[in-house]
Amino acid sequence: xxxxxxxxxxxxxxxxxxxxxxxxxxxxxxxxxxxxxxxxxxxxxxxxxxxxxxxxxxxxxxxxxxxxxxxxxxxxxxxxxxxxxxxxxxxxxxxxxxxxxxxxxxxxxxxxxxxxxxxxxxxxxxxxxxxxxxxxxxxxxxxxxxxxxxxxxxxxxxxxxxxxxxxxxxxxxxxxxxxxxxxxxxxxxxxxxxxxxxxxxxxxxxxxxxxxxxxxxxxxxxxxxxxxxxxxxxxxxxxxxxxxxxxxxxxxxxxxxxxxxxxxxxxxxxxxxxxxxxxxxxxxxxxxxxxxxxxxxxxxxxxxxxxxxxxxxxxxxxxxxxxxxxxxxxxxxxxxxxxxxxxxxxxxxxxxxxxxxxxxxxxxxxxxxxxxxxxxxxxxxxxxxxxxxxxxxxxxxxxxxxxxxxxxxxxxxxxx
Numbered sequence: 136x137x138x139x140x141x142x143x144x145x146x147x148x149x150x151x152x153x154x155x156x157x158x159x160x161x162x163x164x165x166x167x168x169x170x171x172x173x174x175x176x177x178x179x180x181x182x183x184x185x186x187x188x189x190x191x192x193x194x195x196x197x198x199x200x201x202x203x204x205x206x207x208x209x210x211x212x213x214x215x216x217x218x219x220x221x222x223x224x225x226x227x228x229x230x231x232x233x234x235x236x237x238x239x240x241x242x243x244x245x246x247x248x249x250x251x252x253x254x255x256x257x258x259x260x261x262x263x264x265x266x267x268x269x270x271x272x273x274x275x276x277x278x279x280x281x282x283x284x285x286x287x288x289x290x291x292x293x294x295x296x297x298x299x300x301x302x303x304x305x306x307x308x309x310x311x312x313x314x315x316x317x318x319x320x321x322x323x324x325x326x327x328x329x330x331x332x333x334x335x336x337x338x339x340x341x342x343x344x345x346x347x348x349x350x351x352x353x354x355x356x357x358x359x360x361x362x363x364x365x366x367x368x369x370x371x372x373x374x375x376x377x378x379x380x381x382x383x384x385x386x387x388x389x390x391x392x393x394x395x396x397x398x399x400x401x402x403x404x405x406x407x408x409x410x411x412x413x414x415x416x417x418x419x420x421x422x423x424x425x426x427x428x429x430x431x432x433x434x435x436x437x438x439x440x441x442x443x444x445x446x447x448x449x450x451x452x453x454x455x456x457x458x459x460x461x462x463x464x465x466x467x468x469x470x471x472x473x474x475x476x477x478x479x480x481x482x483x484x485x486x487x488x489x490x491x492x493x494x495x496x497x498x499x500x501x502x503x504x505x506x507x508x509x510x511x512x513x514x515x516x517x518x519x520x521x522x523x524x525x526x527x528x529x530x531x532x533x534x535x536x537x538x539x540x541x542x543x544x545x546x547x548x549x550x551x
Contacts, residue, residue, distance in 0.1 A: 136325070137314035138362075139493060140533065143397065144309075146481050150434040152309045153397040155485035157533050158428075159183070162302040164534035166541065167313075171306065174316035181303040182413025182429055191418040191471045192276060202277075212269035222274045229264040230292065237296065245296075249289050253506045257291050258284040276419055282446035286389070287500040290530065299532070305430070313533075331363065334519065335374035341518045342374075358550075360543045362523040362536070365512075366390050366494025380511040388508055388525060390495025392488040394449035396422070396442040396464045399481045403437035404474040415443075422467040423448055439475075441468050441482070445496070453486040460484050497524055497531035513539060520547060 141156035159181040160167050171178060186200035192209050202208055206221045217225060237244040252260065257280060261271050275281030283291060294300060306312050318325075332351065333344040341359040345352060363371065365385045377385075405411040405427050416425040422442035431437050441464045444452060452460055461482040468475045487496040500508075513526035522539040529535030 136318070136327075137311050138536070139487065139496070140310050140314055141485065142309035142311035143483060143485070146483055147399050147438065148434065148436060148480075151399060151431050151436060151438055153395075153428070153438045153440070153483075154305075154310055155395055155397070156487070157310055158426075159303040159305055160533065161299045162304065163298050164529075164532060166537040167532075167534045170316075170537065171313065174313070176312055176316065177307040178304040179307050179429065181305040182427075183300055183303055183415075185411065185414025185427075187409070187411045188414045188427070189416040189418075189471060190277060191416065191420065193419065194470075196471060209273070211273040212267070213273070214267045214270070217267060217270045222277045225266070225270060225274060226278070226295075229261070229266070230295075233292070234296065248292070249505065252288050252292075254503045255288040256285050256502045257288045259502070260288040277417055279417060279424060282423075282444070282448050283391075283499075285501070286391070287502050287505060289505060290500055293528070307430070331371055333372040333374055334359070334361070336517050336519060339518075358518045358520065358547045360520045360522050360540065360547070362521075362540065364390070364492075364494050364523060365498070365525060367492055369494075375517070377516050378511075378514075381514065381516055384508045384511045387504070388512065389499055389501045389504065390488075390525075391445055391497055391499040391531075392447075392449040392453070392486075393496030394442070394444050394452045394484065394486045394488075395440060396452065396460055396484045397482060398439040398441045398461075398464075398468070398475070398479055400437050400439055400475070400478040401480050402435065402478055403432065404478050405439070405472060406432075406437075408474060409472070415440075416471060418467070418471065420467040420470065421448070421451065422464055425468065425471065436480075439468070441465075449486065449496075450488065452484070453489055457484060499530055513543075515543075515546075 139156040143153045143155050147153065162168065186198065186203065188199050189196050190199060190202050190209060195209065197208055203221055206219055233248050236248060240247070258271065261274065266274065275284060280291065328347050329345040331343055331345050335342040335344070340355050340357060342353050342355050343359060345354065361368070365388045368385055411427050413427055413429045415427070424443040426440035426443060428438050428440060442452065455463065461484070465475060465479060487493050513521050515521065520543040522543040524530055524532060524535040526539040527535030529538065
C-alpha cells in the first residue's frame with residue numbers, strides 16, 4: 136500500500152528505516168502538505184544542500200564549500216569564459232532570459248517557454264547556450280544531471296524554477312505514514328492480492344477483471360479511475376479498445392529507472408568524524424550519489440543511502456545480483472568514507488524498473504513528449520479516467536499523483 140512511497144524497516148534494527156521510494160516533500164507541494172496537515176503528521180526538515188558534503192571526482196575528495204570557493208579545484212577542462220565559475224553560476228547565466236520572461240508574464244510566460252523548448256533535451260539546451268564539453272561534464276556530474284541529459288529540458292527546468300528542491304521536508308517516522316493514514320477510512324474498500332488483468336466498459340458501467348490466488352473475478356462500477364503506471368498498463372487487456380492516441384501514449388511514454396542501495400551502520404561516522412549532518416555527496420563513481428538521512432540519531436546507529444542512481448546508472452546496478460550490489464557499493468563508499476569497512480552492518484537495495492507493479496520509477500518526458508503525449512495521457516476513455524504522477528505535470532512527485540487523482544475524482548463527481 137502506498138505505491139512508490141515505500142519505507143523499508145527490514146533488514147534494519149528497531150527504530151531505523153529507509154526510503155526506497157519518495158523521501159522528500161517540497162514545501163511548494165500544497166496538496167501533499169494539505170493531507171499531512173489533515174492527518175496531523177509531524178514533519179522535519181529534509182537537508183538537501185550541505186556545504187560540508189563532498190564532491191569525489193577523478194579520485195579527489197573536496198568539500199562542496201571548497202569547490203564553491205574555488206571552482207577550478209576539480210580541474211574540469213573549461214573555456215576561458217567558464218573557468219572560475221560554479222555550476223550554479225553557469226546555469227543561472229544560461230536561463231536568465233527564461234527567468235526574466237516568466238517573471239514578466241507569469242504562467243503565460245512559462246507556457247511560452249514550454250512551447251519554445253518542447254523539442255529540446257537538456258544536453259541540446261546546454262549546447263545551444265555554448266557550454267563547452269568540459270562545462271557540460273562538470274554540470275552533469277556536480278548537479279546530478281548526467282544521467283538525464285537526453286530527457287526533456289523542460290522537465291529539468293520546471294523542477295528548478297518551481298522550487299522543487301529549495302525547501303523540503305520529510306515525514307517523521309517514515310513516509311509510509313502518509314498512505315497508512317488513509318487506511319482507517321478506506322480499508323473496507325481496499326482489496327489486497329488482486330491483480331488487474333483486463334478492463335472493459337459499456338455505455339453505463341466499467342468492468343474490471345482481476346485475479347487472486349483463488350481465481351478470476353469481475354467488479355463493476357459506474358466509473359473507474361485508473362492510476363496504474365503505463366509500463367504495467369501495457370500488459371493489461373482492454374476488451375473495448377482504447378483510442379489510438381491513448382494507445383500511443385501508453386506505448387511511448389518514457390519511464391525513468393531509479394535504484395537505491397542502503398546501508399545500516401553501527402555508528403553515524405559521517406557526523407562524528409566528518410561533521411556532515413544531512414545532505415548528499417556527489418561522485419563520478421558508479422554509486423553516483425550518497426545521502427546522509429537525518430532520522431535515526433536517537434538509536435546511535437544510522438542509515439546511509441549509499442547509492443542513488445537514475446537511468447542507465449540505475450540499470451547497470453540492477454544487472455548485478457543483490458549480494459554483488461552491496462559489495463561493489465561498499466568498495467565505492469570506502470573510497471569516500473574509509474570508515475564504512477568497520478561500521479557497515481547490513482545492506483539492501485531496491486530497483487523500481489524491476490518492480491512488476493511499477494515498471495519504472497516515474498514518468499519523465501523525452502523531448503517532444505509533452506506536446507505529443509501529455510494531452511492524451513490523462514484524457515478519459517468513456518467511463519474510464521486516468522490519474523497518477525504520469526498524468527500530471529509534476530512527474531516523480533507525490534503531489535503530482537494527488538493532484539491528478541483529485542482532478543479525476545472532481546470531474547466524475549461533477550457529472551450529472
